[in-house]
Amino acid sequence: MDVLLTVVVPVYAVEGYLYQCLESLRAGLSAEENALVEVIAVDDASPDACGAMLDGYAARHGDLRVVHLPGNVGLGLARNAGLAEARGEYVWFVDSDDWLPSGSVRAVLERLRETEPDVLLVDHLRVHENGRLQTDASSPLLAGSVDLSRLLGVQHTAWNRVMRREFLAKHELRFPAGWYEDVPFSNPVLIAAERLDVLNRVCYHYRVGRFGAITATRSDRHFEAFEQWDRLHAWLAAAGVAPALKVRMFTLMISHLLVVAGNESRVHPSRRRAYFRRIAALYRRHRPDGYLPPAGTPGLKHRLVAANSYTAYAALRTGYRVAGLRRRSTERTPAVSRDVPAPPRAVQGASLR
Structure with a gap:
């Protein structure tokens, strides 16, 4: 059976979160669905135990391919390294300190087979260090018809879009080096797509405020x-x-x-x-x-x-x-359930912080 989806996981200094991420990628899949998915983890010369953890996981489970880079290249180039090894028709970049809620991969596989898009956008929740779940301010933009101008306002990350590999190759879309590598990649991905689709379902849990994360440094x-x-x-x-x-x-x-x-x-x-x-x-x-x-x-x-x-x-x-x-x-701030997304607090880009 041909691989439909390659999940690329760049890994660097996340040993406290790595197993949760890896376990979430195949959770709940049937044997048939599991055969449609390959997972490639890219060890970006991680200074902690992540490299050994990946090798151990691959030895125990047999369904993880590990690429060890000889030196640290950064998130964007590590993703490119995983993409170069991919065999799936589609690729999904998942950061190793995040994880997928149960049923996400199955829902993505079903939608890919149903609509065969160049790019599929998915929704996510922001997860705070205290466990609170929060709807992203841009998530409402995923509702309604597929409109490019509106969807460009969705958070411009690599992990909320699943992309056809041939489409990326045709348009020579790869990540540059450096921080904010998503900017010149994720926006052209949407603009160049001839077949753009939206799965208005939470398929990703994005960890915010983690010590060591770029956005908290x-x-x-x-x-x-x-x-x-x-x-x-x-x-x-x-x-x-x-x-x-x-x-x-x-x-x-x-x-x-x-x-x-x-x-x-x-x-x-x-x-x-x-x-x-x-x-x-x-x-x-x-x-x-x-x-x-x-x-x-x-x-x-x-x-x-x-x-x-x-x-x-x-x-x-x-x-x-x-x-x-x-x-x-x-004002007394009301408690927010850890299981129920909080409503968006502001329009994306409008925070005065």
Whole structure:
């Protein structure tokens, strides 16, 4: 029986989460369904026991292929290494500190056979360190008809889309090196797809706030996001995409970078001014004809970027943070069940954090 789905799992310094991830990939599958799936784990020269854990797991179960890289190359290039070994018609990149809820692989297999898309988008839940489950702010965009402009607003990650390998090869879509490697990969994947489908079902549990995760690490490497967005705009220009899509991507880019700038878990306060200046430079470099700032507070922040007015941006951010602290001090936060997703708190890209 031919392999329908290859799951590629890049692995680095996640020994406390690795077994949960691996066990979730085949949980509940029948023998026939199991034969349709292959799992490739890429040991990205992990400094802990992950390499040995993978070899032991493969020896015990016999249904895991392990690729050991001689040196650490980073998440994007590790994914490419797994993709190069894949035999499945489709590929799904699953991060090794995350896991799939029961029934996810079966649901994905059924949908792939039913609609035969180039790209299948799936929904996810954010999982906090205390176990609380939260619906992502962009998840409502998956409801309704398949509309590219709307779906570009879904969180731009590799793990929420399942892709046909021939489609990736045809369009030469691979991950670049560096942080924010998803930006110049996941957006072109949607734009280039001729057959795009959505499985509006939670098929992924995304762990947030984990110590050591890129999104929870203060570092100047977050400045690498600018190079990745430059790569995306170069692809958009070469692909000759419609002006409306260029406007959409530009708006999403500025909103995304403002979220990063305002997140103290990523950009140190002493580096926020420099980060803001880089956003303003990117704004001037890529602003497309027909662009208009969004409504409300997000639009105000876009205008401050256009004016390169960090002082006003900082004052606005401080005002909203103070107001938020006062509001939370007077409100009693209701408990949220660990088994029931919390409602989305904000529109993606609009957080002032």
